[in-house]
Amino acid sequence: MSTQNRAVQIIEHLSNNGFRANKKLLDEIYGDPRVADLPLVVLCIAGAARNGKSFIMNFFLDYLIHKEKDPSKAWELNDDTRLAGFEFRDGEDPTTLGIWAWNHIFVIEQDNGKKVAVSLIDSQGTFDKYTSYQDCSTIFAMTCMFSSIMCFNVFTGLQEDKLNDLAAFVDHAKKIVDNLGGSGKLFQDLVFIIRDFHTKKYSDDDNGGQIYVENVLGHVEVKERQQLRDVLNSSYERLFGFIFPYPGEIVASEKTSKIAEINPKFVYRAKQMVVKLLSQKEFQIKRVGPTEMSCKDMSDYISMVVKCFNDNQEFAPKAVQTSNRDFMIKLELEHASQTYDDLMGKAFIDCKTGYTNDELVALDKKAFEKIKDDIRGRIKNDGIVAEVKEKLTDKLENIFNNYKEKNELLVRAEKQRIESIEAQLRHEEELAKQEVEAEEKLAIEKTEHELQQEKERQQHEKEQADAKNEHEKIQAEMLRQHEIERQAEIEKQRVLEAKHEKEQAEILRQHKIEQDESEKQRVHDAEKHEVEMQRMENESNLKIAEAEAQRQNMGFLEHIGAAFDTLLS
Ligand SMILES: Nc1nc2c(ncn2[C@@H]2O[C@H](COP(=O)(O)OP(=O)(O)OP(=O)(O)O)[C@@H](O)[C@H]2O)c(=O)[nH]1
Numbered sequence: 190m191s192t193q194n195r196a197v198q199i200i201e202h203l204s205n206n207g208f209r210a211n212k213k214l215l216d217e218i219y220g221d222p223r224v225a226d227l228p229l230v231v232l233c234i235a236g237a238a239r240n241g242k243s244f245i246m247n248f249f250l251d252y253l254i255h256k257e258k259d260p261s262k263a264w265e266l267n268d269d270t271r272l273a274g275f276e277f278r279d280g281e282d283p284t285t286l287g288i289w290a291w292n293h294i295f296v297i298e299q300d301n302g303k304k305v306a307v308s309l310i311d312s313q314g315t316f317d318k319y320t321s322y323q324d325c326s327t328i329f330a331m332t333c334m335f336s337s338i339m340c341f342n343v344f345t346g347l348q349e350d351k352l353n354d355l356a357a358f359v360d361h362a363k364k365i366v367d368n369l370g371g372s373g374k375l376f377q378d379l380v381f382i383i384r385d386f387h388t389k390k391y392s393d394d395d396n397g398g399q400i401y402v403e404n405v406l407g408h409v410e411v412k413e414r415q416q417l418r419d420v421l422n423s424s425y426e427r428l429f430g431f432i433f434p435y436p437g438e439i440v441a442s443e444k445t446s447k448i449a450e451i452n453p454k455f456v457y458r459a460k461q462m463v464v465k466l467l468s469q470k471e472f473q474i475k476r477v478g479p480t481e482m483s484c485k486d487m488s489d490y491i492s493m494v495v496k497c498f499n500d501n502q503e504f505a506p507k508a509v510q511t512s513n514r515d516f517m518i519k520l521e522l523e524h525a526s527q528t529y530d531d532l533m534g535k536a537f538i539d540c541k542t543g544y545t546n547d548e549l550v551a552l553d554k555k556a557f558e559k560i561k562d563d564i565r566g567r568i569k570n571d572g573i574v575a576e577v578k579e580k581l582t583d584k585l586e587n588i589f590n591n592y593k594e595k596n597e598l599l600v601r602a603e604k605q606r607i608e609s610i611e612a613q614l615r616h617e618e619e620l621a622k623q624e625v626e627a628e629e630k631l632a633i634e635k636t637e638h639e640l641q642q643e644k645e646r647q648q649h650e651k652e653q654a655d656a657k658n659e660h661e662k663i664q665a666e667m668l669r670q671h672e673i674e675r676q677a678e679i680e681k682q683r684v685l686e687a688k689h690e691k692e693q694a695e696i697l698r699q700h701k702i703e704q705d706e707s708e709k710q711r712v713h714d715a716e717k718h719e720v721e722m723q724r725m726e727n728e729s730n731l732k733i734a735e736a737e738a739q740r741q742n743m744g745f746l747e748h749i750g751a752a753f754d755t756l757l758s
């Protein structure tokens with residue numbers, strides 16, 4: 190719980206029997222975007238002053254805080270739990286003045302997965318010595334009108350005087366709402382919370398409160414009392430009864446917020462009641478007549494109700510009539526406009542091309558007829574139906590005009606789309622034609638090109654063949670020339686070799702001649718030498734002979750020796 194969450198006075202009780210709604214605060218609370226569009230559940234409490242209304246509201250508060258925070262976890266109340274929020278006080282002086290609401294609207298997910306907004310409203314004590322009957326009646330009437338779950342808090346039991354108080358208001362109010370349609374009931378859930386209840390017969394039974402209330406409101410022999418019961422019994426859609434034991438001394442005579450200090454049986458009953466009334470299985474959505482209220486509607490509704498009560502101070506039920514009638518018409522108009530908008534919107538979801546005028550008029554007629562059937566089915570008062578229909582015609586005309594404009598845009602867009610498609614088609618045809626022409630041209634060019642290429646290829650081949658031939662010719666010629674040259678060279682070589690051989694032969698011959706000459710010379714020289722040698726030998730021999738002759742003559746011999754040396758050198 191945020192520190193800013195608290196009970197705030199939404200309706201101030203002015204001293205001159207008047208009331209003032211705090212519109213700014215109401216807008217802040219019920220117009221909060223977090224909850225504005227959610228279906229609204231409102232639990233209100235009313236009853237005599239100083240009877241523990243605010244005290245018991247804190248049990249509802251604790252439950253909602255818990256459920257909003259952690260929906261899947263079971264709600265536990267243990268000795269550590271502190272109950273706080275709505276101010277309650279011991280003593281005699283009234284604590285709650287005017288009408289107070291918890292300024293945080295709880296978002297609770299129902300078992301079916303849909304979310305609801307839950308508001309808690311506490312009220313000033315009524316039907317007691319502190320408040321005038323008229324103001325009591327007004328406060329009580331207002332809380333009845335605000336609530337979808339109306340808790341009537343009483344002490345010790347449902348005595349006739351308490352039933353009388355209730356019935357006095359209910360009787361008037363019921364006659365008024367009877368005509369408004371729906372179930373025609375004043376209350377949706379009427380809950381009797383009976384405190385300090387002692388009758389043992391019921392106290393020990395878990396269902397004792399329900400049985401007790403049904404018994405009290407059941408058949409009685411006394412005629413007037415039965416009439417009173419008939420009035421009450423025809424005023425609610427569902428009836429609940431819860432009986433509470435004495436909460437314990439500390440609660441009753443002092444003030445405590447500690448669960449540990451409250452009678453455990455009281456805590457047990459409180460838990461049972463809270464879970465039953467705020468069951469996630471079946472929340473009671475606030476309706477005005479047959480029309481369910483969204484959270485955002487509540488601020489206007491409360492303001493309008495307060496204004497009506499201030500304007501009709503003498504007769505509270507008249508205020509109920511006026512405000513309920515006006516507000517119902519307002520809600521019906523909003524609901525019908527929304528439905529019309531939804532139906533027309535739906536018709537436009539898949540419509541991309543717009544409608545013809547006749548089709549559009551038929552759509553409008555169909556939606557309008559459906560809305561009229563819905564209204565006729567819900568509201569039984571012909572006057573209200575007529576008024577809603579009359580006002581609706583203007584309202585729906587505005588919405589229709591919006592759709593008409595939207596349709597014109599769609600039709601125009603469709604026309605443009607078709608024109609653009611046609612233009613596109615023409616363009617595509619032109620392109621296709623150009624493409625075919627281009628392809629044909631390309632095919633011709635390709636064929637020509639291929640022919641040209643073939644021609645060039647053939648030409649090239651021919652040139653290549655010619656070149657090859659020429660080359661081969663040249664090669665052959667070159668080979669032939671080369672062969673000739675080679676042969677010439679060989680011949681030349683051969684001639685040269687022959688010449689060389691000849692020269693060699695000549696050289697050899699010359700050499701032979703020279704050798705022969707030389708041999709001859711050598712032989713000649715040898716012969717000459719031999720002759721010489723012979724001569725010299727002869728000479729030598731001669732000399733030796735002479736020397737021998739001389740040797741016999743010594744001198745002679747030396748002379749022979751010298752002569753011989755000279756000869757040898
Ligand atoms: N005997 C008794 N006293 C209770 C019970 N519940 C609360 N109280 C005490 O009654 C006193 C008044 O409680 P509130 O919750 O302020 O009563 P109230 O009805 O809101 O009073 P107003 O706002 O003045 O109308 C407090 O001291 C509570 O502790 C109960 O069930 N029995």
Ligand SMILES: [Mg+2]
Nearest residue numbers: 242243284285
């Ligand atoms: Mg109070």
